[in-house]
Amino acid sequence: MSLRCGIVGLPNVGKSTLFNAITAKQAEAANYPFCTIEPNVGTVLVPDSRLQTLSEIAKTSTIIPATLEIVDIAGLVRGASKGEGLGNQFLSHIREVDAIVHVVRCFEDSDVVHVHGKVDPADDISTIETELLLADLDSMEKRMDKLRKNAKKEKELMPAVELAEKLIKGLGDGIPARTILETDEEKELGKQFFLLSAKPVLFAANVSDNDLPDGNAYTEQVKKIAEDSGSNMLIISAKSEAEIAELPEEERPEFLQSLGLEMSGLDRIIRTAYDLLGLHTYFTAGEKEVRAWTIRKEAAAPEAAAAIHTDFEKGFIRAEVISYDDMVQYGSELKAKEAGRMRSEGKEYIVKDGDVIVFRFNV
Numbered sequence: 001m002s003l004r005c006g007i008v009g010l011p012n013v014g015k016s017t018l019f020n021a022i023t024a025k026q027a028e029a030a031n032y033p034f035c036t037i038e039p040n041v042g043t044v045l046v047p048d049s050r051l052q053t054l055s056e057i058a059k060t061s062t063i064i065p066a067t068l069e070i071v072d073i074a075g076l077v078r079g080a081s082k083g084e085g086l087g088n089q090f091l092s093h094i095r096e097v098d099a100i101v102h103v104v105r106c107f108e109d110s111d112v113v114h115v116h117g118k119v120d121p122a123d124d125i126s127t128i129e130t131e132l133l134l135a136d137l138d139s140m141e142k143r144m145d146k147l148r149k150n151a152k153k154e155k156e157l158m159p160a161v162e163l164a165e166k167l168i169k170g171l172g173d174g175i176p177a178r179t180i181l182e183t184d185e186e187k188e189l190g191k192q193f194f195l196l197s198a199k200p201v202l203f204a205a206n207v208s209d210n211d212l213p214d215g216n217a218y219t220e221q222v223k224k225i226a227e228d229s230g231s232n233m234l235i236i237s238a239k240s241e242a243e244i245a246e247l248p249e250e251e252r253p254e255f256l257q258s259l260g261l262e263m264s265g266l267d268r269i270i271r272t273a274y275d276l277l278g279l280h281t282y283f284t285a286g287e288k289e290v291r292a293w294t295i296r297k298e299a300a301a302p303e304a305a306a307a308i309h310t311d312f313e314k315g316f317i318r319a320e321v322i323s324y325d326d327m328v329q330y331g332s333e334l335k336a337k338e339a340g341r342m343r344s345e346g347k348e349y350i351v352k353d354g355d356v357i358v359f360r361f362n363v
Contacts, residue, residue: 006097
């Protein structure tokens with residue numbers, strides 16, 4: 001499963017600086033609006049200390065972590081849903097990501113231009129949210145006539161019509177789609193509409209390094225908005241992340257500690273993104289390689305097997321499972337098996353985070 005997170009926000013809030021830091025790719029970061037036009041895309045490795053431990057147990061030097069795609073999307077402005085600032089183009093890029101990392105400026109700096117002339121996190125967030133809502137509302141209204149017409153011939157489309165009506169009303173009242181879609185059935189049915197405001201949001205409050213780790217009065221505004229909207233929020237310093245990215249690996253923990261942080265912004269973004277999307281990791285471990293696989297938290301064994309290859313799902317027989325903790329405790333697959341800690345699981349088994357699995361299949 002390939003996970004894509006889009007970094008959005010107003011121009012000059014630190015999006016490209018953050019992108020450069022966490023992907024080590026040099027997107028241009030300049031002090032003027034629309035510096036980024038085409039989205040920059042970087043693939044980062046998902047850090048997981050368990051992989052190194054498993055590689056030592058399996059006696060292999062080949063480690064393949066899970067990956068996360070980070071997309072740096074150009075700054076949005078008021079009127080983006082109507083095409084302002086190349087807005088329609090930018091909004092289309094957001095449709096292609098799984099989750100949104102909304103970078104919010106929470107620092108004062110007279111040398112960095114703010115498009116609205118002042119630092120106001122609540123207003124900045126409202127600007128972005130409003131543009132996403134308006135784009136969704138416009139999209140749903142354009143769909144409605146055709147959807148109703150088709151439903152007259154195909155009665156099974158009526159639930160989609162009813163949901164579309166509910167969405168149009170809610171969006172018109174300024175409610176994002178992720179709040180309107182309440183049940184699992186509505187969320188599944190709503191996927192066909194590809195709504196921007198349905199995507200889960202992580203607010204990244206960008207502060208100066210002096211305001212790490214606890215933030216400032218601006219971040220308190222972001223925290224309240226996140227809580228009220230059922231979203232997640234973390235405090236970062238894009239400038240400090242850029243400094244971390246330039247340090248040798250062995251010097252990073254000490255630098256993080258000096259900032260009062262236990263982990264980098266990248267690690268925190270990944271962890272939160274996984275929670276937002278309901279994802280976790282299982283492992284395969286053998287002499288050739290140790291590898292991490294990203295799946296839904298509620299995925300049954302055949303679906304987890306499909307992450308490796310669709311043939312594994314089609315011809316699924318069973319999953320031979322050892323928990324990560326048992327693998328570490330017994331020191332090898334064989335010893336864990338001898339201790340009765342290897343389980344043979346069928347199609348109904350829900351794969352747990354950290355499971356080490358061998359799939360048996362027949363095609």
